[in-house]
Amino acid sequence: MKAWRNPNVVSFADAVSGFVAGKDTPRDFLERCIANVEKSEARVKAFVTLDLKAARKAADASGRRYKEGRPLSMVDGCPVGIKDIMATSDMLTQMGSPVFKGWNSGQDCAAVYALRRGGAVIFGKTVTTEFAVGYSGPTTNPFDAARTPGGSSSGTAAGVGAGMIPVGLGTQTQGSTLRPASYCGAVGFKPTLGALNMAGVHPLSATNDHLGVIGATLEDVWRVASQISLGVGSPGYGFLEAAAAKLPAPVRPRKLIRLYTRGWNETDAVTKEAFENMLQSLAAAGVEVVGKSDDARIAAFEDAMERDIDTALDIVAYEMQWPFQDYVARHGEAIGERIRGLMLRANQITPADYEAMLEKRRAIRAQGMELARAVGADAYVTLAASGPAPEGLAHSGSRSFIVPGSWLGFPAFALPLMQVHGLPLGLQLLGLDRQDGRLCGYAHWVMREFAGG
Secondary structure (H helix, E strand, O other), X not given: OOOOOOOOXXXXXXXXXXXXXXXXXXXXXXXXHHHHHHHXXXXXXXXXXXXXXXXXXXXXXXXXXXXXXXXXXXXXXXXXXXXXXXXXXXXXXXXXXXXXXXXXXXXXXXXXXXXXXXXXXXXXXXXXXXXXXXXXXXXXXXOEOOEOOOOOOHHHHHXXXXXXXXXXXXXXXOOXXXXXXXXXXXXXXXXXXXXXXXXXXXXXXXXXXXXXXXXXXXHHHHHXXXXXXXXXXXXXXXXXXXXXXXXXOOOOOOEEEEOOOHHHHHOOHHHHHXXXXXXXXXXXXXXXXXXXXXXXXXXXXXXXXXXXXXXXXXXXXXXXXXXXXXXXXXXXXXXXXHHHHHHHHHHOOOHHHHHHHHHHHHHHHHHHHHHHHHHOOOEEEEEOOOOOOOEOOOXXXXXXXXXXXXXXXXXXXXXXXXXXXXXXXXXXXXXXXXOHHHHHHHHHHHHHHHHOO
């Protein structure tokens, strides 16, 4: 299997030892990122706002701490891009929408607060689709400007893919972290629902919204997620399993359940071949992979998801009513057509309908947990997207392979291991509820085995 290699990678985690040894500095690392901005931003259009003066000042302060042997945290000196639906005290937060043009919250969201406290360099605000659900912004794919970077965390993924930042924050309500990570050749992480604090992030759907992280390497992603978790916690949840500066130790999964889902029907032959080759490589390395043709219980689980998966978007629409019904009433067609359509859809959903949809989801979540236990599987495996990034910028690609994990709230990684037609394609590892650290250990093993990292 020929693994994907991103020629643009800049990894903060790889640079830290140089900071500690005095062979490199956070300011020099930042300048390498800025050089990539100067080379690629005019084409990629990843950022809404850049504050290079403040970034250089923060990097210099970090450099002094390393020189004195007292870095603040595992992310001290790390440049981070922030999706523009997340509040930042020193930069505008405009939601990808004209109705929020010029708006500033005056405070940091919880995740940015935790990162700043740890000495991270808040590099800029990255492009989002409208409110992370509507029309696409101007960002292009870093490997082909005629293709989408994916959405809604478009700018974060493209910025990482182009080497402008080592890591950035995104969100995922349906497919908005893993899909753009897959298209842009980056590592994407969607934790268990509620594991990372969402305070100060514009809401869409309380029972579907996840804070996500996209980075150049698995360690970059894990450091940032861990700092957010340990720095501010998550009310009612606690902390990310195994949160720490170091990755969980690599562990070979014993058995993985292969999920087809409806996305398989929209996947072309070359993509299918790349995925089958990846599964063969896993099997050759000692991982047992089972699917619906091997076990009727797996087939029953897939049938249950197929029967009820469309309620995922209905739940999102119903939970969006505040504040989006008010936005539509006040701003009319200044709110995009997709959002207005979702509000019309919400009008048709009764409280009884909503309760029934939540109950169906609870039942299938329990079925997914029990299936893994009964089969003796450590996680699920599937694609992170139905193929490489499609051409055009208006549509950010299919969510079919990613919605199940968001709907169920289970943790998931997109790992940049495959390529199709010279473009990246991610492998999705979908874990079990609150087992993020264990899933990261499996991801660590997979990356070490097949990507040398």
